[in-house]
Amino acid sequence: MAIPSFVDRATLRVQGGNGGHGCTSVHREKFKPLGGPDGGNGGHGGSVIVRVDPGLTTLVDYHRQSQRRATNGQPGEGDHKAGANGADVVLAVPDGTVIADADTGEIIADLIGDGAEAVIAAGGRGGLGNAALATSARKAPGFALLGEEGEQRSVTLELKVLADIGLVGFPSAGKSSLIAAISRARPKIADYPFTTLIPNLGVVVAGETTYTVADVPGLIEGASLGRGLGHEFLRHIERCLAVAHVIDCATYEPGRDPLTDLDIIEGELAAYGGLEDRPRLIVLNKIDIPDARDLAELVTPELAERGWPVFAVSTKTGEGLPALTYAMADLVRQRRAEMPAPAPRVVLRPEPVASSAPAFTVKQMGDGEGGFVWRVRGEKPERWVKQTDFANPEAVGYLADRFTRLGIEERLLELGAREGDAVAIGAGDDPVVFDFAPQISSGAEILARRGDDQRLHDQRASVRRRRELDAEYHAAKAAAEGLPRDPKQSWRVDGDDLA
Known part of the structure; x- marks a missing residue:
């Protein structure tokens, strides 16, 4: 099965690295066999981080490999040697990627802007060694703490295209032709429905304003319910500042006319939800055909009554395109002025627990x-x-x-x-x-x-054996010579005097 080149949704299984265990060690050297605890701490496990890379436009890398794991922290060692921390795994994603928990649907982060990042699987903390656990009352702990396991979860990555103007309309309405005519984008153009299967972005310059236009694949009636490629592409309109309806005035399909097409697409946008506040533009396309020009002139007054600007254009001859691009630029400038400045890093994390909350x-x-x-x-x-x-x-x-x-x-x-x-x-x-x-x-x-x-406090076995042998030797020597036992040669082993 061929792997698609454009993927805007992927599910990942991610796991942070485990923390390294702390070390239990007692310092030993010549004439100082028990010099105190010197076990080092374990290293922290690496985390799985998602970061925006503006050079990417697809999530296809995560379609190929759906599991990512950070490395574990290393255990501590004696002589106060701490274990190395595990390396983080940084996953590059396109601008406008939404990350959600695959099991609960909770939004973890909505990444917008170059360098925006979020930790989606934190690494486990390393365990403390016995040197770090020593206190005045616990001078030589005979234990260390274990490292914590890294966080693991399934997450859903969903790309929502970032564009200023979203072009919507029926299949073969001329959206791809329009974006190719007003920008340097070169989408696939052909004379059959659903030629466009992935969103295309084009950069348009009108005067001193530069903005982006997204060519969203064709919608049909019932798209909000999943018909055709409905939900797969409707979500790419969510981030657009404005919506431009591209209407085919030269269609010969029965039951199709500009007013009906506009009502159907507006109904699908309303059913999908969340787009009511977006300003609209109406583009009556293909007026280079005589019948289409007559139809555009006929319906323009009725469309204008809805309060939306109407533009009659031809992507083939270029007629009406300059006025359309400048109108889009004016609308984009107005919307940008109304929108709050986006934060450079948008990361949604759980709220910290209040200090007054019970610990258990x-x-x-x-x-x-x-x-x-x-x-x-x-x-x-x-x-x-x-x-x-x-x-x-x-x-x-x-x-x-x-x-x-x-x-x-x-x-x-x-x-x-x-x-x-x-x-x-x-x-x-x-x-x-x-x-x-x-x-x-x-x-x-x-x-x-x-x-x-x-x-x-206890004596080592070798010391005990040596002292026992010394005590036996001196006792035997004193008995052989008939001398009384020398008190200086009495040794204590396990609390008992050895004569």
Whole structure:
């Protein structure tokens, strides 16, 4: 199947890079085997960014490749070495691209202007190493935080052509001929309907005003309902400052005349919606044919009664085109003066959470048989759960301390939670479930004070063996010589004196 050269809609699956894990390391050197924690932080994952490139006019690159992923951050290392950040992936799109969430339809960003960009899949943050977690009370943490996963989602890219004047009308009304006559655009022109299958843009210069004209493919009755190529092209008129109706005055199709054609196209624009405020121009085309000129002269007064400027033109001979181009220029200047200046970067992001909002919520679930299930939701606790290595009891104890400081335990007690109730914390349908144990440390007590590395107080095995051998040697020597035991040769191993 051939891949089209013009694509104005594409669906992408994007994923930010995962953050690198923090490192758990203790500095070691000669005569200083336990010199304190020196584990570095993990690097942040790369993000997927969409940025406007004015040189592009199509989304065809994303029709060919529909999945994009940024690189992961690297894990931290010992000796305070932080992991490298993942590289961002920048997706170039044409000016006027609208990005929406494919699942919810929510608009993420509407990119207008050179360089406008939006982050559509943020990379995960890197985990802290044990050096960054050390405090005066936790001098040598035996754990580090895990890196967060990057954001992943499906997005829809939709191109809406940016033009000042949009030419609309029935197929074969002469729109392509008109844009070719007033600009240097060279669209395909042929004597059959639906010759134009993609929007064409032309740049017109009239006096000191330069503006763009879009040749929108032909519309038919029922286009707003999807007939023909309806919705595929009606959206390209949304950004136009004004609409020009191009009417074929030389058609021989039964039931067709300028007034009827205008009413049908206006009905389709009204049914599509959002174009009521656009000023209109009426272009009566093909007056180089005698019958068409007579018809144009006949309907001009009635069309003028609607309050829209009417121009009779011939794209073949050029008659009436200068007056039309200058009228378009006047209309564009007026509309540009009325429109607010566009912001250089238009990015729609979720509103920040107010500082007064609670950091978490607790909801009681279950029927109470055998204890309740308490569901805790909130950005901080859910993020902390993802950062925790549950294979490390000390890391679990640190997580419990964070929950206590945040007030989760106190809130559960206020709501009537009892020891042994299940507490589920985490996003989605697969949260982490804890047994509620108020005022009880979760496993870290086996490592003495929570967050304190017992290795700093314990002797290494090699030191223990050497001291045991020394104690045995001196004890045997004293016994052989019949001398009393030398108190200076008493050694303490595991709290016991060795004679």
